[in-house]
Amino acid sequence: MARIGKEQETITVTPEPVPEREPATAPERAPAAPDTPREPVPA
Amino acid sequence: VPRRRTEPERRTIMLPGGTEYVEGVVGYRAWGVHVESGVATLRSVVMTKHSWTPGAPVVAECAWGGEARHPAPASGCDCGVFGFSLASLAYQAFPERTTLHGEVILWGTIRLHEFGYRAEYAIPAALYLPEPLVSSESRAAHQRIASLAADRYDVPLVQRPRGLVAYR
Numbered sequence: 001m002a003r004i005g006k007e008q009e010t011i012t013v014t015p016e017p018v019p020e021r022e023p024a025t026a027p028e029r030a031p032a033a034p035d036t037p038r039e040p041v042p043a
Numbered sequence: 044v045p046r047r048r049t050e051p052e053r054r055t056i057m058l059p060g061g062t063e064y065v066e067g068v069v070g071y072r073a074w075g076v077h078v079e080s081g082v083a084t085l086r087s088v089v090m091t092k093h094s095w096t097p098g099a100p101v102v103a104e105c106a107w108g109g110e111a112r113h114p115a116p117a118s119g120c121d122c123g124v125f126g127f128s129l130a131s132l133a134y135q136a137f138p139e140r141t142t143l144h145g146e147v148i149l150w151g152t153i154r155l156h157e158f159g160y161r162a163e164y165a166i167p168a169a170l171y172l173p174e175p176l177v178s179s180e181s182r183a184a185h186q187r188i189a190s191l192a193a194d195r196y197d198v199p200l201v202q203r204p205r206g207l208v209a210y211r
Contacts, residue, residue: 003127003158003159004125004127004156004158004159004160005156006156006157007119007154007156008156008157009154009155010118010152010153010154011051011068011152011153011155013066013067013149013150013151013153014065014151015058015063015064015150016063017063018057018061018062018063
């Protein structure tokens, strides 16, 4: 085809699958702080 | 050996259906536009009976080989979906006032030529009217047809293609 000139090389361009999104999940709750004995409060 | 003026411009698009994407080669080309009852259809300028279907890639077939048909685009043949590497080259090849120009994304097997490409798959990405084709008298009619086509093929109607310096 004269309009696009001489053929030079060939490439192959292949479609890729769209990566699936991770399902949205609620953030994990921070672990509860361990119970610590309270200091006795002076009366 | 003649060299291409530029390395192929690439653009990533989501393909129809939304499950695949491709980093395709950007080509520039012209279409004839057939308007009937307010519906605009893009037709190949060379293969004038071939219409482009909205929302679907064009899949190249060889119409030149007769019984010796082969997968398109074949090396040494004239088959495949054509695109120029620069918008100015598409304008210089098709400066007729009856044409609408645009960007296409090409993928699959692509034969790289000095000034353009022949590809296995193509889909329009944008449409535009080269300014030299549009006179002040014809501007409104041109714009109306271009808008109909842009709406039907769900692509933007842009003022100028990206990166264009001059049409000539």
